[in-house]
Amino acid sequence: LNYDADNDGVVDTVSHMDGSRVLLVEVDADQDGRTDRWEHYGEGQRLEKVGFSRAGDGIEDAWLFAAMDGTISKIELSTARDGRVDRTEYYERNALTRAEQDTTGDGRPDKWETYVEGRLGSVAFDTLGRGMADRRLTYGADGTVRFETDSPGERPPPPAR
Numbered sequence: 103l104n105y106d107a108d109n110d111g112v113v114d115t116v117s118h119m120d121g122s123r124v125l126l127v128e129v130d131a132d133q134d135g136r137t138d139r140w141e142h143y144g145e146g147q148r149l150e151k152v153g154f155s156r157a158g159d160g161i162e163d164a165w166l167f168a169a170m171d172g173t174i175s176k177i178e179l180s181t182a183r184d185g186r187v188d189r190t191e192y193y194e195r196n197a198l199t200r201a202e203q204d205t206t207g208d209g210r211p212d213k214w215e216t217y218v219e220g221r222l223g224s225v226a227f228d229t230l231g232r233g234m235a236d237r238r239l240t241y242g243a244d245g246t247v248r249f250e251t252d253s254p255g256e257r258p259p260p261p262a263r
């Protein structure tokens with residue numbers, strides 16, 4: 103279903119329907135022939151998530167989920183831009199609070215980030231494939247970095263005297 107929202111004779115909105123049910127609406131707001139926004143609808147015609155292209159090249163690689171109050175609750179990212187989500191960012195009141203990422207492509211997160219007032223507070227890694235963090239870097243507000251590990255045979259450097 104094609105639609106010309108701003109009535110200038112160029113189609114800018116394409117709706118994909120299943121019978122009378124809207125599944126997906128593709129919006130090309132700047133009308134360059136490449137979709138800028140993908141509106142995905144779920145049960146009960148509820149807007150489930152909004153896809154967008156971070157590179158602006160018509161390839162959908164990020165999906166925004168809104169909380170009930172309209173603020174961002176979550177953004178899913180396909181960093182390889184292949185449609186597979188490998189990074190999920192969580193937001194509170196539109197501020198990034200934490201993220202988890204699958205860097206090894208096995209579908210399980212192995213890198214976890216936390217954010218404190220907009221800055222990176224810690225990064226933890228699963229380097230042993232156990233599904234839990236075994237290394238952690240914690241960043242203090244004063245620029246200090248603390249390293250923790252429970253990898254066998256690896257110990258953090260001794261504290262400077």
Ligand SMILES: [Ca+2]
Binds near residue numbers: 109111113114
């Ligand atoms: Ca138009």
Ligand SMILES: [Ca+2]
Binds near residue numbers: 130135136
């Ligand atoms: Ca466009």
Ligand SMILES: [Ca+2]
Binds near residue numbers: 203205211
């Ligand atoms: Ca992984």
